[in-house]
Amino acid sequence: MRLEHFQLVDRVEQYDRSAKAIKCRCEVPLESSIFDGHFPGHPLFPGTLMIEAIAQCCGLAVLALHDFRRMPVLIGVDKARVRAMIKPGAVLAVEGRLVQEGSGYVAAAGHLASEGRMAAEAEVRLGTLPFPTEALRAEARKFAQKVGLI
Amino acid sequence: MAEYNQATYDAVADIIAEVSSIDRATIVPDSHAINDLGIDSLDFLDVTFAIDKKFGIKMPVEKWMEDVNEGRAKAEEFFVMRNLVRRIDELVAQKATAA
Numbered sequence: 094m095r096l097e098h099f100q101l102v103d104r105v106e107q108y109d110r111s112a113k114a115i116k117c118r119c120e121v122p123l124e125s126s127i128f129d130g131h132f133p134g135h136p137l138f139p140g141t142l143m144i145e146a147i148a149q150c151c152g153l154a155v156l157a158l159h160d161f162r163r164m165p166v167l168i169g170v171d172k173a174r175v176r177a178m179i180k181p182g183a184v185l186a187v188e189g190r191l192v193q194e195g196s197g198y199v200a201a202a203g204h205l206a207s208e209g210r211m212a213a214e215a216e217v218r219l220g221t222l223p224f225p226t227e228a229l230r231a232e233a234r235k236f237a238q239k240v241g242l243i
Numbered sequence: 244m245a246e247y248n249q250a251t252y253d254a255v256a257d258i259i260a261e262v263s264s265i266d267r268a269t270i271v272p273d274s275h276a277i278n279d280l281g282i283d284s285l286d287f288l289d290v291t292f293a294i295d296k297k298f299g300i301k302m303p304v305e306k307w308m309e310d311v312n313e314g315r316a317k318a319e320e321f322f323v324m325r326n327l328v329r330r331i332d333e334l335v336a337q338k339a340t341a342a
Contacts (some may be wrong), residue, residue, distance in 0.1 A: 168285050193300065196301060196304040200292060
């Protein structure tokens with residue numbers, strides 16, 4: 094997890110194109126400036142970032158599904174629940190499944206677990222926009238290769 | 244002036260009011276979703292999602308925008324409420340025919 098770059102997914106463990114489902118691994122760093130304030134002397138991985146991890150995991154599935162022709166951006170979150178506290182060093186298993194595709198958007202449902210215990214879940218909607226530049230598309234491909242999506 | 248289905252209109256107006264935080268009373272059949280109601284492009288994606296889900300359709304919004312941008316159609320043909328509702332009913336009917 095490169096928190097300072099807002100890149101939360103470390104590895105795509107599985108991507109099933111026909112099921113439109115993805116499983117990712119996210120490793121919470123032991124140290125980050127985020128923990129300086131959240132919270133002083135009691136570091137916890139923020140719940141908002143758990144939801145973001147679910148969205149990023151689903152976003153990778155969208156990238157693959159659209160063969161890198163479209164760029165996913167978060168436009169909505171429903172039914173978000175944070176069910177456990179996550180500490181630095183935790184390994185998160187994040188899963189997502191695309192449930193509805195429309196003109197310019199994808200809806201997905203996902204959850205995040207740590208040590209087999211459900212820690213967060215959410216339904217997210219991602220806008221699917223044309224990449225504004227070829228350079229950004231290339232960066233997305235590079236990141237997808239790095240995390241094992243392609 | 245295009246006829247429209249009142250029940251569809253009410254459902255669509257309710258969705259727009261809720262998703263875009265617009266006073267339901269300000270939405271009228273001649274409202275232009277973008278110009279009059281101020282729904283921006285990202286908000287309209289969320290409106291599209293809710294309408295698709297409610298009616299079990301897939302509104303081809305990007306195709307509509309392409310037609311407008313390339314001069315093949317006027318925006319009001321798609322985004323004025325009474326026309327939007329009529330197109331939704333057409334999509335619902337097409338789906339029923341295809342089933």
